[in-house]
Amino acid sequence: MRTAPRIAAFVAALAVVFVASMWVGGSFGPEDDAATEQHSAAHEDRVQPAEAPGGLQVTESGYTLDVTQPLPSANRESPLEFRILDQQGSPVTHFDETHEKLLHLIVVRNDLSAFQHLHPVLDDRGTWRTPVDFGRAGDYRVFADFVPTGGPALTLGANVHVAGRYSPVPLPAADMSATVDDYTVALSGTPKAGEASTLTLTVNRNGVPVDDLQPYLGAYGHLVALRAADLAYLHVHPMGGPGDAGTRPGPAIEFHTTFPSAGQYRLFLDFQHRDAVHTAEFTVSVDPSARQDVPTHDHSEAGHGH
Template identity: 40%
Template sequence: MTRTTTTTRRALLTAAAAAALALTLAACGSDPMPGMDHGAAPSATTADHDMPGMSHGPDGMAGMPGMDHGANGLAAEQGGYRLEGSLAGTEYRFTVTGPDGKVLTEYQPEQTKEMHFYAIRSDLSGFQHLHPTRSADGTWTAPLAALPPGEWRMYASFIPGAGSGKGTGLVLSRTATVAGQAEPVPLPAAATGATVDGYTVTVAGAPKAGAAGELTVTVAKDGRPVTDLEPYLETYAHLTAFHAGDQAFAHLHPEGAAATGAGGGPTLAFHAELPKPGDWRLFLQFRTGGTLHTAAITLNVAA
């Protein structure tokens, strides 16, 4: 073989090697790495959690199985417990399955109830707080008031009485769509008070996101302090909050139980721990004269 032929062959081999290397590098930039499947269709489980109109968390991710959203109520599964439900007319029927895959039939009461159920529309209007009934097979039925069209989120707040999470409070949720033309309700501006059924409710306190703090609520009527609040769920008031934008849930626990045979008010204290900054819609429920009142207030939480 001549020197010229050898040189030519080496040049051809070098060019071929360079072309192969270029193809390999291009493939690494577009194909998934080992163990990753970027092109796979979403699984049935993921699609089940990411339903049309579902509100996502701030990271843009839906409540996939096993995902921990910081216990903010936006996941349908946590700690092996899973919420399954559907809306039939104005009834929401649901079950909770435990880590063993079986429908949960054992619960521990929290504030006198085995299950606290909440419904709220994506614009934080239409708040409902119910205590559904459970059948022997573990199916819960929540009879809701009429639901205006739009995207709703349904929350189940409970303490399992069996399984690895026994005794641990959980909040799970799913979304539901009510057909029709939705008329959005603007979120009221942040304020320190609200009026409901002739009662004036004032909130004081400046909690910071992610930090434990205290909110005090004062109830008055016709300018006079109210001192005849009746026990409701073992306390003189019940307070829940929902975050504007993603509908994250928070239960603000009262400090102290209702006294036997004595009226409550005018000032009530709550332990407040709201996990993120921004506007939260607070719903305060209290009872007087056998009637339950619900006051709604927008609270802005600083970072």
Template identity: 35%
Template sequence: MRRILLTTLAAMLVLGAASGCAKKSENHDETAMTEESGHGAHGGHEDSHGDEEAGVQTKAGWTFSSTAPAAGSKTGITIQVTDEAGKPVTKFDINHEKEMHLIVVSKDLSTFNHIHPEHKGDGKFEVSTVFPSAGEYKLIADYMPAGGGAVSQSSWVTIAGDDAKEAAIEPDRTLTKTVDGVTATLSFGHLMADMELDLKFQLTDAKTKQPITDLEPYLGAVGHVVILSADTEQYLHVHPVDEKAQGPEAAFKTTFPKSGLYKIWGQFQRGGQTFVVPFTVNVP
């Protein structure tokens, strides 16, 4: 009888340890950027990503100039960055010529904007923008508190106006597009989730068919790439391998966190004009 009790106790201890390991593994595999509900004009939320390793914890509070932001009208956006104690973060490192980058994307990923709020002091950033149509938009703020790592924080806002149908998010049949007189072809070393890969844009002049070699620095680099999954849960802001390149190739390295549909926006500058080339891909 004693041997049976000892055997049972040992089995229970093993099961308890296994359960604890499973919970620890689940926490480790959580998506870096988590979402909370934050819909409505003042329904902002905070979620941070990327600053934990540096030991600097920050959060962002979002407010808008109107209680009901409307499509086609200028909307003011205020982002207040604070530390764990709720005190304003006063100093930020410059990241590609700016203290903050703000990505604005519609829920169906059809609208994209990359703007730069101005730091008014004491961790308060302000910017105005026009939302082109009604619906839900995700706002993603990138910044680096002084001495800390890169941080991404996001919020949702609902824009009032005539009901607009959401466009279906579907992969492009071809990875060649012409935008603002530039023909861009996107290629990958090997497209697969959870693996670092090369992401390359080949750029040619749409009229002359000649390779482009006169790209200008955009925010201090040959270009920038923003990537968002179809469910908006996975966000990547990618910088080039060779920042001083001028074309015809602009090369990047990135890792898609998991399989699924992703939209990719390549941002470049030529002749003083910025142009954006979007592609939607299905990552195995």
């Protein structure tokens, strides 16, 4: 008969614990939903994800870069064939024009010692073809930058292995000036990781400012930026262009981009003068900042750097 009083005492003790826990939660927990929402909004104000780098994936948003060629040997005019496949594995045959071309193909050696900006030809079956300078053996990365009709702007990347003796070249030291042919290009701007940056490249020829640059693919210059550690491809947006009242044809060309992380980057500037296209190359060291929150996957913005 002593069991019933014991059960009653146990139940009473549980009730006391429950009431105490409710009081503690109300005293030290969130004051209200408004406070929680205010904290979340403040966090969102601090963290504003920038555009993700491209070229790290061979498949994205249902599209695949299919490089169909066999293992090539070193050749200065090696034929390259590839297709863009849709989600069903069928070749895509319709593309929207960006910067006066249906597709921009960037080819770089993995040590970033060789760079090519090409415009392949598309046949009616969805195969792209172009000769590529694979004159030096090694591993290469090819980036296809395009907009499929009705789809998002994409940059897909794939590897090409060129047979032969491979002698990698160290990355050149960071420098704010580059020389190509008779031209010197000066780079100004202070890029930081995770922050929007404006880069200005100023073109001189034999010491004289070049103020009569010619439009090339709808702009006075096209800039490609690659992260040296993994060859992540950055979308670099030219600011203004031919036909804009405020945009002059040199000597300064301005670009807008966001570097996703600290580290070394390689920049390649294409510009046209006196009917010839020249490419100036830079190594840039990007300093860290408080914002290291740039995503590394899906992107769908239409802006491209070339």
